[in-house]
Amino acid sequence: MKASLIAVMTVALSVPLAAQWLNHPTPGIPRTPDGKMNRSAPAPRTPDGKPDLSGLWNKISPKYSRNIAADLKPEDIQPWAKALVEQRTEDLGRDYMNIHCVPLGPGYVTAADSTGAEMMKIVQTPGLIIMLNPDLTYRQIFLDGRALESAPNPTWMGYSVGHWDGDTLVVESFGFNDRTWLDHDGHPHTEALRMTERYRRRNFGSLEIEVTLSDPAVYARPWTVAVKAELAADTEMIEWVCNENSHGAEHLVGKASDDRKDEVRVGAGILAKYVGTYVEQPPLWRTVPRVVEITLTDGKLFGDMDGRGKVPLIASSETAFAGLYGLGVEFIQGGSGGLFVKHVSGNYRFARK
């Protein structure tokens, strides 16, 4: 089986686990008469008047999770870094952090669809905010007035200090090692990386996050990406221990370009039948179901999942395609149509909208 059909990124379609407290009503949540969270209720505040960011959040960052540099011009990225990204893509992303069970480093907020990083729990106290991840990593953000050190010992998770700018929590981080990728495509960073995150709880149910990255040795200018998070009510994080799972590396054989060598030609009439919007059925654990958009341009089929970006699909038969960020796509014949997104953990059914 082709590598691209089976795995590649640990992204994405992680298997839902039946776990506990997943249906325990979260106390203190404003609710509408039908018992659901009132997302548009005002953001809560702590006794000292600051916005309270505490809670369990689903992070949503499809575009920048795949390509953190999506908004940069090609000339803003050093040639060696571009070449490295190309190589990492060609190698099916087999050195992505989850494959080796090392932390995501600065990427926990932006790489929101990596297994073990889909959610974050924020626990806020006046002098310290902690962020907990399902993969059992955590960040400490000190708000006790200490400053970042000028030459910290590099670490996976970095060092973070925070302060309030009005109702926005500003978190500055430094001291990351250079062993992590900023996204699934494999954009690198150096130990000089500085990250500034701005967290603003718009209302009870939503958190807006801006992440500014500055790493002049790789990127010509600092740039900012926007990430959203939605409060996850009546549920809890599930412990995810990377080291007890198969890391997936055994599936990552071959090269991304292998799919091109075996590409078959499929008539435009057949491809045109696949064009449409497909919605994940059932929507697994996510608040928002995944959506795949299939389009046809100049006789070629393209796919996009959740706004990560349009990518060309490579036909291995009239119904089976590779190339969706390393995932496979198989169109269901007959009935009302639909498709399967094929991942190492199984086939995920999407119904035509």
Place this chain on the structure above:
Amino acid sequence: MAGQNRAWSHQVKLCVIAVLCCAASAVHAQWLNYRIPGVPRTPDGKVNLTAPTPRTTDGKPDLSGTWLDGGGYFGNLGKDLKPGELQMLPWAEAQVKENQTNLHKNDPMVGCLPPGVPRVNLGGSRGMPHPFKVVQTPTLVVLLYETSTNQTFRQVFLDGRPLPADMQPSWLGYSIGRWEGDTLVVTTAGFNGRAWVDTGSGHPQTDAARVTERFTRRDIGHMDIDITIDDPKAYVKPWTAKVPVNLLADSDLIETFCENERDLGRMDRSTRKP
């Protein structure tokens, strides 16, 4: 300084005890000597470790701080117990014995897996201490851990929820807490049965285990944790160990990560000739 000693110990620990070689090679980190604001100090500027226990605005003892077991329970949680207090079932006894002869190669932490509860509290040896940090809010207490494998954490829910009836097995279990006077009582269950209770002895734990930890902060510098292991599949009767922990004043946790079982191969010497 305590921080520098800890940093040094991280560098040398790979040579010290083979069984935990998989430990992350964190070296001196920052903020290990940061002067924490808002704590009572003696005239020489040190934290007054015998000042009264601080309290939160709701009047509960505030357990927040960075704590380290200095008592060697890492080796054997039952070390202070009298004969008969810790009675293992025969299979458990055999396993503890086996651990002593096979270089601990069955220790899950050698494979970079998490320590369970209560092992995660036991702080490592004197040569390679791993403190933990308590972050306390009225409805949730979070325990942040350094370990000799990966950093990890536990959430202790104080919002009145019961333990789930049917728990998906996990390494660290599910924890709820309540206040009994000035003692925080944490009950944990839902284990996967693969973690060990402690390190040196490697007392086993099964999926039937229920662990009760009673945290009492005596003063600023000192906290007692009474740990009761109720695990009828491994022990004849519940047993309790008293583990005193000390505040690691003006210090903090160091990042620890374990990379890919890189030391497991070196541990497989169980067939060596006597």
